[in-house]
Amino acid sequence: MRRIFPWISLFTLASVPLWLGDPYLLNAFVITGIFIVTAMSLNLLLGYTGQLSLGHVAFFGIGAYTSALVSLGFDVELVGGFRVIHEPWPVWLGFVMAILVSGLCGYIVGKLSFRVRGAYFVIVTISFAEVVRLVALNWVELTQGPLALTSIPPMAIGLPGLGNFDFYSKQSNFYLVLGVVAFCYVIIGRLVNSRIGRAMIALKENESLAVSVGIDVTRYLVLAAVVSAGIAGAAGSLYAHYLKIIDPDVFLFLYTVTMVIMVVTGGKGTLAGPIVGGLIFGFIPVIARSFAAPEIQWILYGLFMILIVCVLPRGIVPAIEKLFGEEPGVSGAADANTQDAQ
Amino acid sequence: MGARSTQVQPALSIEHIAVRFGGLVAISDMSFVVNEGEVVSLIGPNGAGKTTAFNVFTGFLRPSQGEVRYRGSSLNNLKPHEVASLGLARTFQRTSVFQSVSVFENVMIGLHCRGRSRLWDTLLALPRERESERELRARAADILALVGIERRSRELAGSLAYGDQRLLGVALALASDPSMLLLDEPVSGMNATETARFMRLLDGLRGLGVTILLVEHDMPMVMGVSDRIVVLNYGRIIAEGPPAAIQGNPEVIRAYLGQGARKRAGD
Numbered sequence: 001m002r003r004i005f006p007w008i009s010l011f012t013l014a015s016v017p018l019w020l021g022d023p024y025l026l027n028a029f030v031i032t033g034i035f036i037v038t039a040m041s042l043n044l045l046l047g048y049t050g051q052l053s054l055g056h057v058a059f060f061g062i063g064a065y066t067s068a069l070v071s072l073g074f075d076v077e078l079v080g081g082f083r084v085i086h087e088p089w090p091v092w093l094g095f096v097m098a099i100l101v102s103g104l105c106g107y108i109v110g111k112l113s114f115r116v117r118g119a120y121f122v123i124v125t126i127s128f129a130e131v132v133r134l135v136a137l138n139w140v141e142l143t144q145g146p147l148a149l150t151s152i153p154p155m156a157i158g159l160p161g162l163g164n165f166d167f168y169s170k171q172s173n174f175y176l177v178l179g180v181v182a183f184c185y186v187i188i189g190r191l192v193n194s195r196i197g198r199a200m201i202a203l204k205e206n207e208s209l210a211v212s213v214g215i216d217v218t219r220y221l222v223l224a225a226v227v228s229a230g231i232a233g234a235a236g237s238l239y240a241h242y243l244k245i246i247d248p249d250v251f252l253f254l255y256t257v258t259m260v261i262m263v264v265t266g267g268k269g270t271l272a273g274p275i276v277g278g279l280i281f282g283f284i285p286v287i288a289r290s291f292a293a294p295e296i297q298w299i300l301y302g303l304f305m306i307l308i309v310c311v312l313p314r315g316i317v318p319a320i321e322k323l324f325g326e327e328p329g330v331s332g333a334a335d336a337n338t339q340d341a342q
Numbered sequence: 343m344g345a346r347s348t349q350v351q352p353a354l355s356i357e358h359i360a361v362r363f364g365g366l367v368a369i370s371d372m373s374f375v376v377n378e379g380e381v382v383s384l385i386g387p388n389g390a391g392k393t394t395a396f397n398v399f400t401g402f403l404r405p406s407q408g409e410v411r412y413r414g415s416s417l418n419n420l421k422p423h424e425v426a427s428l429g430l431a432r433t434f435q436r437t438s439v440f441q442s443v444s445v446f447e448n449v450m451i452g453l454h455c456r457g458r459s460r461l462w463d464t465l466l467a468l469p470r471e472r473e474s475e476r477e478l479r480a481r482a483a484d485i486l487a488l489v490g491i492e493r494r495s496r497e498l499a500g501s502l503a504y505g506d507q508r509l510l511g512v513a514l515a516l517a518s519d520p521s522m523l524l525l526d527e528p529v530s531g532m533n534a535t536e537t538a539r540f541m542r543l544l545d546g547l548r549g550l551g552v553t554i555l556l557v558e559h560d561m562p563m564v565m566g567v568s569d570r571i572v573v574l575n576y577g578r579i580i581a582e583g584p585p586a587a588i589q590g591n592p593e594v595i596r597a598y599l600g601q602g603a604r605k606r607a608g609d
Binding site for chain 2: 187190191194195196198199201202205206208209210211212213214215216217223
């Protein structure tokens, strides 16, 4: 059950563009998918190391701007008349640069968390996001400020011998995003089910005990922050090349809140949690739109969230696992046994 | 006991340690030695500085002066996880297990330092990852069997009975394959049966050659398992010696054991 379920989900989702003709709904799938990637990255920090990053949207936005600027090119004059001119690069390089630059920012924020934990970490991350937003808003020469970066090229992959493939249509973007979600699912899954993941869980559960068994807490916090930021940066890049226009609103605090809602309702500290929570809260506005006025839509959104948190405080996925008799502690040992059998 | 043979090697040596929090002196000029393979107990009334001393020995707290050495190397500037990797493991008074993961996973976390897989092995799921995990799982099963809670391995640590949680705490410390264990009140809150079981475990560990430093209030147990006892009062060592000598020491009786102990010692 546990092993085939991800495959069933993957194939079900992969079939969606085949029977769903409505471009509006397909668009909702792509955007939701991108936010699911960010929620998965937030889950690595919040669900496994227990650190709440309320500035997570910063990594998303940095990824979006990096990817857009690398593929558009820029010409900026720095202090002292020093000019930096960047010729446009292929889009896939922008995607890679987005991951690297966001990962680097994750490293810096992670290093800061060496000294600060809990509430202070939350404040540091919020401040970081706000600073980055102000830079994007005011450094007009580089980012166009509120005028937005426009005409961003679609994602493209150069296949040797086959020429370039552009992800221009909604269908192709759907598969691109689905591929990234699946890739992140595998990578995060391997990470959290290893020695590294156990070190992160130990840090969340009881830091001084973790340290006493020889775990270098800072190292694993930084590692989680770098991987998490890198994945969020990849999501930002997908977002920029899908919408083809970005402005400083990509740093909206609302986006961070959306990610947190997706993670918490789906089940933090579970692999599938952000995906389940993401699908639900990505589609509530879409479904509510068909029968309710805009104000009512958001009230429904809020009511549904409160309902889930009250009824299933640990999230949807842990509740389902419990229903099937797979307690987290028990399943851990069961997993160990099945792996032994291989 | 008396004749110092050539085999007696100091494992942990505490040299003129002092800890001050502002004006408060928690420990003043503490010096003693724990030899390889010995079981030494640190006793004294509440607030005497026992747990503070433990925190200094394991790198959780920097001493204001003095030096802690383990097998010849100074621990003064090491972080707790570095002290642990030198083979010095500790347990805690209260929160001693990772509550919301299974007993087995707890020990797997404890085995952290023994894992050999690198980040790339994990991300690419290389054979070395699986091999390392298999070794760790086998080792975790061994440790749970040694401590005697192997039948609980699938349960959540937080749902264990209190005595079993304490045993799991020791299992966690043992997982890092320590040459020396520091146990902070391991049997507090245990009933007589659990304590007896714990004493058997300590005997077993001593048989494996693990050096043990114990902080404990349970006097029958302390007298039963210790080779030597160090008595602390107001941050100062007031007596040191084998259990029989400590039981009869008038200053220790006045500060800690109470008059009842003198009567018992006189019997």
